[in-house]
Amino acid sequence: MSRAAPQPVRRRLTPRQAQRVAQAVLWAMMALTVATLAFIVIYVLRKGLPYVTWTFLSQPPTDSGREGGVLPIAVGTLAVTALGVALATPLGLGTAIYLTEYTAEGRMTRVIRFGADCLAGVPSIIFGLFGFVFFVITLGFGWSILAGGLTLAFMILPTIIRTSEEAIRAVPQSHREVALSLGASKWESIYKVVVPTGLPGIVTGIILGVGRSISETAAVIFTAGSSLSHVVPTSVFDGTRTLSVHFYQLAREGISAEKAYATASVLVIAILAINVTAYALMERFMKRFR
Amino acid sequence: MSDPSATPVPPAAAAKVEIDGLTVCFGGNCVARDVTLDIPEHSVHAWIGPAGSGKTSLLRTINLLSIEVDRAKITGDIRLDGKSVLDGKLERSEVRRKIGMVFAAPQPLPRSIYENLVFGPKLAGKRNRAELDQLVESSLKTAQLWDEVKDRLDKSALALSGGQQQRLCIARTIALDPEVILLDEPCSGLDPISTLKIEEMMQSLKDHFTWVIVTNNTKQAARVGDRTAFFLLGEMVEEGPTEKLFTSPSDSRTGEYIEGRFG
Numbered sequence: 001m002s003r004a005a006p007q008p009v010r011r012r013l014t015p016r017q018a019q020r021v022a023q024a025v026l027w028a029m030m031a032l033t034v035a036t037l038a039f040i041v042i043y044v045l046r047k048g049l050p051y052v053t054w055t056f057l058s059q060p061p062t063d064s065g066r067e068g069g070v071l072p073i074a075v076g077t078l079a080v081t082a083l084g085v086a087l088a089t090p091l092g093l094g095t096a097i098y099l100t101e102y103t104a105e106g107r108m109t110r111v112i113r114f115g116a117d118c119l120a121g122v123p124s125i126i127f128g129l130f131g132f133v134f135f136v137i138t139l140g141f142g143w144s145i146l147a148g149g150l151t152l153a154f155m156i157l158p159t160i161i162r163t164s165e166e167a168i169r170a171v172p173q174s175h176r177e178v179a180l181s182l183g184a185s186k187w188e189s190i191y192k193v194v195v196p197t198g199l200p201g202i203v204t205g206i207i208l209g210v211g212r213s214i215s216e217t218a219a220v221i222f223t224a225g226s227s228l229s230h231v232v233p234t235s236v237f238d239g240t241r242t243l244s245v246h247f248y249q250l251a252r253e254g255i256s257a258e259k260a261y262a263t264a265s266v267l268v269i270a271i272l273a274i275n276v277t278a279y280a281l282m283e284r285f286m287k288r289f290r
Numbered sequence: 291m292s293d294p295s296a297t298p299v300p301p302a303a304a305a306k307v308e309i310d311g312l313t314v315c316f317g318g319n320c321v322a323r324d325v326t327l328d329i330p331e332h333s334v335h336a337w338i339g340p341a342g343s344g345k346t347s348l349l350r351t352i353n354l355l356s357i358e359v360d361r362a363k364i365t366g367d368i369r370l371d372g373k374s375v376l377d378g379k380l381e382r383s384e385v386r387r388k389i390g391m392v393f394a395a396p397q398p399l400p401r402s403i404y405e406n407l408v409f410g411p412k413l414a415g416k417r418n419r420a421e422l423d424q425l426v427e428s429s430l431k432t433a434q435l436w437d438e439v440k441d442r443l444d445k446s447a448l449a450l451s452g453g454q455q456q457r458l459c460i461a462r463t464i465a466l467d468p469e470v471i472l473l474d475e476p477c478s479g480l481d482p483i484s485t486l487k488i489e490e491m492m493q494s495l496k497d498h499f500t501w502v503i504v505t506n507n508t509k510q511a512a513r514v515g516d517r518t519a520f521f522l523l524g525e526m527v528e529e530g531p532t533e534k535l536f537t538s539p540s541d542s543r544t545g546e547y548i549e550g551r552f553g
Contacts, residue, residue: 104361174397177359181391182410183383183466186358192409197400289400290446 041268048265051258057266060230065246066256070263072232074270076145076240079233080224081213083149084156089206091153092160093195099161100168101190113162120158127155128222136223143225143239151223152216156209163208167201168194196289203282207275214271217244243267306331306500307352307389307470312366314347314356321347324366325526327519329470334492334501336515336532338508340547343521345504346394349472352502353389354382370470387414390463394475396455398447398462403439406447406458410466425465432495433461434487453484460488464499473503477510489514508548512536520544 013021059069095112103109131151141147171194179189195202225239226249233240241249243263250260305328314322322344329335337345350356352368354375368375375385387410398406407426408416416422426443430436435457439450447458456476463471473492477485492501492514505511511518512532519529520539528541539545546552 173359174393174395175399177355177393178397178399179409180355180358180382181353181386181393182462183387183413184409185383188413192413193399288402288405290448 044261044264044268048258048261048263051262052265056259056262060232061228061246061259062230064253064255065228065250065259070243070246070266072229073241073243073246073263074266075232076224076229076238077214077242077244077267078270079145079236080148080152080220080240080242081210083145083236084152084213085206085209087149087153088157088160088209092157092205093164093202095157095161096164096168097190097195100165101186101194113165116158116161120162123218124155124216125218125222127151128219130154131219131223142237143223143227144237145224145233145240146236148220148224148240148242149236151219152213155216155219156212159212160205160209163205164198164202167198167205170201171197196285199286199289200282203278207278210274210278211271214242214274215244215267216242217248221245221248243270304331305329306371307502308367308369308372309348309352310367310369312348312351312364312368314344314351315363316347316360321524322351322521323524327526327529329500329502330517331500332496332498333516334496334503334514336511336518337502337504337521338506338511338518338547339521339527340552341506342523344524345521346474348521349391349474349502349504352470352472353386353391355386355391358382383413387466388468389470389472390466390468391472392456392459392463392474392476394478396452396459396479398450398455398458400448401446402444403447403450403458404443407462407465410462414466429461429465430458432464432491433457434491435461453480453487456480456484457487457491460491464495468499470500470502473501475504475506478506485510508550520547522547 056069057074058071060072061070062068099109099112128151131147131154135141135147135150136143139147141150175193175197176189179193180186184192220242224242224245226241226245227239228241228246228249229239243266247260247263247267250256250263307329309325309327309329312322312325313320321342325344325348337349339345347356347360347362350360351362351364352375356362357364364376367377370385370388373380375389399409401409404426407429408422411422411425416425427436427440430439435454438454439458447455450458460471460473460476477488480488489510492503495501496516501514503511503514515532517530518532518535520527520535520541520543522543528535528539528544530540535544536548539548
């Protein structure tokens with residue numbers, strides 16, 4: 001028997017080199033992501049900010065949006081978003097709590113989770129169609145903030161359920177046991193210990209929902225309408241055009257590029273402001289829980 | 291000094307907790323079988339035995355945690371002062387306020403030291419700030435932690451050392467004003483000094499509480515236990531005064547375990 005000569009181990013990279021390459025590649029990926037985001041935001045703001053004046057913010061649009069501002073549209077957008085998030089948050093959080101705390105893991109919970117995941121992937125225009133048929137026509141709400149808000153609520157519900165569920169599941173089991181052992185009922189252990197501890201994750205889900213709602217176009221065009229109003233909506237039965245829809249109309253119909261970018265800037269700044277505020281409030285609240 | 295052989299066995303002190311023919315099963319797997327045991331009032335009862343002997347499951351059944359959290363199936367009975375805790379006549383939260391528990395790893399809740407201590411009392415309906423302040427101070431003093439934390443009660447409990455955290459957890463249990471305190475390997479992750487402090491505290495508080503301690507450290511059982519029970523594979527092999535169990539056990543398996551031949 002002849003012994004095979006030991007093959008020299010051929011490595012293209014030493015571990016140290018591989019480590020350096022991996023780090024460089026990961027850094028590049030991160031940098032590309034951040035750069036793309038920054039480019040979009042800066043581009044929009046550079047084109048739009050010069051036209052965001054007090055008049056733009058405080059006046060209704062005139063001449064199909066060629067002149068004037070976006071006040072009724074901005075108010076309508078906030079109203080639709082607030083309604084959607086206000087409806088979806090308790091519903092989603094409640095569902096998540098039920099799924100994690102009150103059911104044993106089994107076929108039923110898997111079916112619900114699978115359903116929620118599928119729902120999260122449904123294109124928003126389908127939600128728009130559903131909202132149009134059900135809320136606008138069948139329930140007779142017409143094109144309204146109410147119909148838009150309800151539709152958005154259903155659209156963001158799966159996201160809020162899944163993120164809340166993950167956040168609640170990540171709370172250590174021992175926290176629940178400690179609460180019970182100190183005389184808490186199951187419900188007390190959930191709302192005094194589990195939910196506050198999981199709050200950062202829950203808030204992240206809500207913020208994702210806010211972002212999706214406020215910038216949604218397809219789902220609200222069918223349900224809140226797209227007609228341009230010159231007065232600020234005062235009732236949930238008033239229709240409204242939202243900022244994204246307004247942007248879409250201004251840009252697509254070639255009405256006014258300046259006003260389109262100004263609208264986009266208002267939307268971007270609003271989303272940033274809402275996110276920053278929400279996280280700041282949460283930080284403040286979480287100080288008690290660490 | 292009287293001759294021990296001449297005196298009759300002294301009548302056992304009144305049983306605080308009676309475990310009567312208790313079997314604890316998870317699914318088809320019974321981790322404790324037909325355990326009958328009396329825990330006398332104002333004493334330290336130590337439970338020893340190798341891993342998987344059912345001690346912790348049994349302990350978690352006394353305050354009903356195994357039933358609610360682990361979905362254990364129980365037969366037999368557990369009585370506190372002669373009243374069953376399993377028949378549902380007592381609220382679970384009520385049972386747990388009377389039978390406090392300290393877990394193996396220190397489990398402070400993520401909030402301030404103060405909030406940890408008043409968590410239980412607030413749930414029990416105590417709202418008076420002065421009363422709560424008083425309770426915080428007295429339970430921390432009892433757990434020998436007051437001097438170390440009195441200036442930072444509003445700081446996070448998670449910033450304390452492991453030994454301090456465990457004493458905080460004991461103080462938190464004491465703040466419930468329980469009658470029985472269950473300790474599930476309370477010193478398993480602690481340094482010898484922290485362990486000593488906890489053992490001393492148990493000894494000095496025997497007049498107030500009835501202690502049940504599960505321990506993997508037979509020496510600890512010998513140090514703190516008035517009586518000791520030895521468990522093996524879900525069966526309670528032997529129970530008796532600690533000194534007797536350690537010097538002349540009636541079952542050969544007890545002696546072998548204590549001498550370290552297995553487990």
